[in-house]
Amino acid sequence: MKNGTAPLTLRIEQLSKTYRKGRGDAVEALKSFSLELQAGEIFGLLGPNGAGKTTLVKTLLGIVRPTSGRAFILDHPVGSVKARQHIGYLPENHRFPGHLSGEQLMRIFGELSGVSGKKLDARIDELLELVELREWRATAIRKYSKGMQQRLGLAQALISKPQLLFLDEPTDGIDPVGRKRIRDVLIHARDQGTTIFLNSHLLSEVELLTDRVAILNKGTVVAAGTTEELTATPNVYTLEFDPAQADAINGLEGVKHMDSSSGTLELLAESVGVLNQRIDTLRQHQVLLKAVRPKRNTLEQLFFDVIEQQ
């Protein structure tokens, strides 16, 4: 601990993982990954298939060993039993023992996570209620639909009130209503102080939830920052105007793109001064402006941009 402050929830230092596929063939799944997460953050790790997202999470849980580098969960080295005391995990494509009922599973995994007795009873009730599986608690898991299994997986990951929650593609294969439910559960957990580490390739999903993201491609981080930072496009502004006046705008300097049917245009302006000069020009031509705002990329656009650059 530095200066008596609370330890970082997650600290990753130059973590690398190379898989050997036998006979000298090696896959560098993760290259020198570093990250620090504070309590209460929601972090999203994005990347195409095979980027190394699952590899990173598995390394943090001690399921695979890093080839080099170090990582700590609340100052406990990853891979140690202590580091796993404070975490919850929803693996990608998880499978539960189908012969167990939802409640049996929660009980066994709760005890495995170190919760027991009345506390566990209460926690099971609370979580099954939260993920809307109360009526199904006594039913064998093999009879659950995919969405129900996913919600049970989430409840299971939250059983010990973990300080850090790892979710690997939690909304994969789930319909929009189900995804919303899962998002609500995650926001609820975050509000209770849980730090969330989210792996996903559903970009709009991540955009709705996360404070900070990194984009991973072929094991390397190609972009990182807050969602705001990454989606901002400096010096580009979106203007909305009356579509009937589109002709009046023709010839304006700095127009990157205009959609006259919807009445929007993208305007390049090197400074706020330049932006206002251009607005003045438009006003002189009697153009009625409805809105002026800095342009934002979607994460999806950013994602394509950085992956293509590679």
Add this chain to the structure above:
Amino acid sequence: MRRFSAILRETLLEVLSNKVLIGFFVIAGLGLLAMIIAINMPDTSAKIARLQPTPDFPDSAALETFVREWFSISVGFLFYNSFLIVATIITAGLVPSMMRKGVIDLYLSKPISRTQLLFGKVLGGLIIVLACIIFFVGGVWLIFGLKTGVWDPAPLASMFPIMVSFIGMYGILVFIGVTSESPFLGIIIVFLLAGLVSATLANRETTLYGLVPSDIGHTVIDLLYVIMPQTSESAEIAGDIMYGKTVTNYFPMIQASFTGLLFFSLAAFSFKRKEF
């Protein structure tokens, strides 16, 4: 400890949902029922009455021999080998099913050491197997005790060699389970070792010595005999114990315990190092 008991309980629930185990209990239960009917047939009842010790002949040896003969047929002949096959099939899937993709990740993310995790699975299997043995052997013992009044501990003690020979096979099964993640490979190899290989090695003077005529060859074959499971020898021990004979050679038991321990340790070592 609580974590360990959770994994143990999960394993017991898993085995109890196994159809082969349910089949075993049904068949063993029917076997016991058949035995109750058989010893209550008029002829057998009369024979038991005749063998009962009287004030004139207080010796119960004849009756004990009668009970031991029944034991040697039901437990020694019918139960012993078929149960080892059933027990292998019931327990073979435990470790591989825990190691399936998507399942193992859940277990490994819990704050429990890998050694405890594996040990919980292994112990769960052993407990179920012991329960099966107690159910059948204890059942036979109870049926005859109630009918004849002979409460002879010797046949009951035959549970011990059955359990020990199973432990030897189970060690190999768990090790193959951890390394190959396949229940079937384990079953095949254990059957081959305990059946074919062990029988061939037991009769090595007539079978293998001829193939490798050198002294060194014979020594190697002898060594193999010593380290491989000695199935039929273990069965003989069970038989001797049942009959109340003194067992002259306990080596197959020591051998099975050693094999079990060795392969459990190898399995734990390999599980600890494995990546998923």
